[in-house]
């Protein structure tokens with residue numbers, strides 16, 4: 001499959017939300033294991049409460065291949081509802097799910113565009129889908145006049161780090177310790193950033209995608 005065949009769409013159509021949550025679960029099962037036993041748990045909690053405008057979708061021939069969810073001040077993909085959590089899960093599982101989500105919560109600064117997560121279907125990796133999604137996110141960040149793009153990644157995820165470095169991201173901070181291990185199953189989490197030159201369009205990024 002060539003990159004040109006991939007359609008990157010801003011937002012996500014309702015009909016693809018379940019597929020997207022499955023792709024996300026498969027990509028981050030290790031991180032989500034506390035509180036979410038399988039993709040259906042994630043779907044049950046978030047099916048009707050994601051912000052369908054806070055992401056980009058990658059579609060080929062009507063098939064959902066990948067998602068990049070982003071966060072800006074006041075806007076994020078997963079909209080948690082306590083009522084949903086406690087009515088759809090047993091009390092213990094609801095607490096575990098909330099605990100998991102709290103471990104991964106982050107807030108975007110006013111000038112920041114956070115790539116919350118990037119996930120491509122397992123059978124479609126290495127074909128340019130992730131890169132195309134990242135380019136579209138950068139275009140969006142520039143159009144919003146954000147100054148910085150940022151993301152978090154575990155140190156073992158060398159492939160993803162290589163991808164981000166190729167796109168101009170640099171590690172600006174690392175975290176270690178008990179909570180990092182608990183939240184991610186990893187010894188180290190990196191924050192990577194890419195400065196955007198005062199939101200001006202970038203020739204390289206607007207060509208791609």
Ligand SMILES: CC(C)(COP(=O)(O)OP(=O)(O)OC[C@H]1O[C@@H](n2cnc3c(N)ncnc32)[C@H](O)[C@@H]1OP(=O)(O)O)[C@@H](O)C(=O)NCCC(=O)NCCS
Nearest residue numbers: 027118119120125126127128129130131153159160162163
């Ligand atoms: C990371 C990820 C989004 C990349 O998407 P992709 O569509 O495969 O990326 P592209 O085809 O545009 O770019 C390929 C690059 O992605 C990286 N990559 C990471 N994991 C990969 C995988 N399993 N297969 C292929 N490439 C992978 C490599 O750097 C690769 O470049 P290389 O060929 O020089 O090694 C995808 O592998 C994925 O969903 N992984 C699981 C979830 C994840 O780790 N997300 C990032 C967390 S911050």
